[in-house]
Amino acid sequence: MTSAIDIKLGFDNSFASLPDRFYARLAPTPVREPRLIAFNRALAADLGLDVAAIEPHAAALFSGNTLAADAAPLAQAYAGHQFGHFVPQLGDGRAHLLGEVIDRAGRRRDIQLKGSGQTPFSRRGDGRAALGPVLREYIVGEAMHAFGIPTTRALAAVLSGEAVFRDEILPGAILTRVAASHIRVGTFQYYAARRDVDGARLLADHVIARHYPDLAKADQPYLALLDAVAARQAALIAAWMSIGFIHGVMNTDNMAVSGETIDYGPCAFMDAFDPNKVFSSIDQNGRYAFSNQPTIAGWNLTRFAETLLPLIDADSKQAVAAATEVMKRFTPQFDQAWLTRMRPKLGLTTAEDGDAELIGELLDAMHASHADFTLTFRHLCEDASYALEGWMAKWRARLAREGATPATRAEAMRRVNPAYIPRNHRIEQAIAAAVAGDFGPFDMLMRVLAAPFDARAEFAAYAEPPQPKEIVTRTFCGT
Numbered sequence: 001m002t003s004a005i006d007i008k009l010g011f012d013n014s015f016a017s018l019p020d021r022f023y024a025r026l027a028p029t030p031v032r033e034p035r036l037i038a039f040n041r042a043l044a045a046d047l048g049l050d051v052a053a054i055e056p057h058a059a060a061l062f063s064g065n066t067l068a069a070d071a072a073p074l075a076q077a078y079a080g081h082q083f084g085h086f087v088p089q090l091g092d093g094r095a096h097l098l099g100e101v102i103d104r105a106g107r108r109r110d111i112q113l114k115g116s117g118q119t120p121f122s123r124r125g126d127g128r129a130a131l132g133p134v135l136r137e138y139i140v141g142e143a144m145h146a147f148g149i150p151t152t153r154a155l156a157a158v159l160s161g162e163a164v165f166r167d168e169i170l171p172g173a174i175l176t177r178v179a180a181s182h183i184r185v186g187t188f189q190y191y192a193a194r195r196d197v198d199g200a201r202l203l204a205d206h207v208i209a210r211h212y213p214d215l216a217k218a219d220q221p222y223l224a225l226l227d228a229v230a231a232r233q234a235a236l237i238a239a240w241m242s243i244g245f246i247h248g249v250m251n252t253d254n255m256a257v258s259g260e261t262i263d264y265g266p267c268a269f270m271d272a273f274d275p276n277k278v279f280s281s282i283d284q285n286g287r288y289a290f291s292n293q294p295t296i297a298g299w300n301l302t303r304f305a306e307t308l309l310p311l312i313d314a315d316s317k318q319a320v321a322a323a324t325e326v327m328k329r330f331t332p333q334f335d336q337a338w339l340t341r342m343r344p345k346l347g348l349t350t351a352e353d354g355d356a357e358l359i360g361e362l363l364d365a366m367h368a369s370h371a372d373f374t375l376t377f378r379h380l381c382e383d384a385s386y387a388l389e390g391w392m393a394k395w396r397a398r399l400a401r402e403g404a405t406p407a408t409r410a411e412a413m414r415r416v417n418p419a420y421i422p423r424n425h426r427i428e429q430a431i432a433a434a435v436a437g438d439f440g441p442f443d444m445l446m447r448v449l450a451a452p453f454d455a456r457a458e459f460a461a462y463a464e465p466p467q468p469k470e471i472v473t474r475t476f477c478g479t
């Protein structure tokens, strides 16, 4: 049995006031021997939580063994297209939303446990998570935040003291995740698949109020919602790609309508640049390859558009025509977002017509020379040649039309080109050590990634690509 404790986290729940069919109310399943691995005090403080009051109870609270007095735990319903195949019922099969808090900046944020036990949505799953994927989500999510890219975050990680059975026996763990919300494209698909137009409208109104409050006044709020969600996804995917990130499982249930990156599974950052790069062991056809991500985002958003059609116009032909017009804007929106992210990486503060080609030629040259994605851009900050001589001449000619001094430009470029990324081999080393009981490498990696743009002599080894024997070619969901 879960026990309650006389601590309040200041929950102010809105999702729980939606109708019963949106979720299943139930408590997490307690674990044998919870042990705190990590507690993100800075984030806790941002959330307005009482860190000193929580800390002595952190292992119990962030395992779900103990519930805050004001928690109202529930598992959310959702559906989704997985690798293109529609599954009408997925849902939180191993997660419990504890509640929502209003953070110090006035933003509403979910606090959710992941790996906290079975729910009515578990299907054949055990409701649990293994330590490795919990640490990967913790590391990559916090790094993403440090890069300034919208993301769910990690508030805590706890060892469960129980084994989980995957291909092997692994230590179990629970992640506490913070998100603007956990509402996904797949959440909309859940109601659309049931022809539950009232449900879809309630959900859309909730999402507008929560994430896009300005749209409530729009002439056509649901059409405007489609446009706004698409714009945030265009910006998000461009941001990912600007740092060599591959999400790995861009199923519609893993795309948050808030515009945050969600569900870090077999995700990875590239070392050597290859536009066709795939890491996920389950993505055999390269559906979610690096350069396919904008196309897939567009595909997912079209599925989102379909769920909104009955809300957009009672006349389905009119609704399709209006939604199609909005969706036509996605590719140009992405192209613009890509330029907005990439120009500063090259020290460009002005826009010229040839910039997209200049960026494309750089990437082609990097691909041809197997250049390390992160190091190439970091070296460009120092105007250092990196086997790209022909391209550098064009770049310098373009820079000559920019105003900034070289020193100012170099400093600005170092603020957008990270020195450190969560390189796969470092993540794997941190996980392997943790599974063997040593959390030192995990803690160290978190320190390095806390300020990824500031090169520090003592962290120099973390900027390096893997040695040939350290190269990670596959990442696993491990779910």
Ligand code: AMP
Binding pocket: 090, 091, 092, 093, 094, 095, 121, 122, 123, 124, 125, 126, 127, 128, 129, 254, 263, 265, 477, 479
């Ligand atoms: P994911 O691949 O983590 O995005 O999960 C896809 C779906 O499978 C979601 O409905 C999850 O809740 C569910 N799921 C994943 N792993 C488990 C597990 N170990 N137990 C129960 N459900 C799971």
Ligand code: MG
Binding pocket: 253, 254, 263
């Ligand atoms: Mg998921």
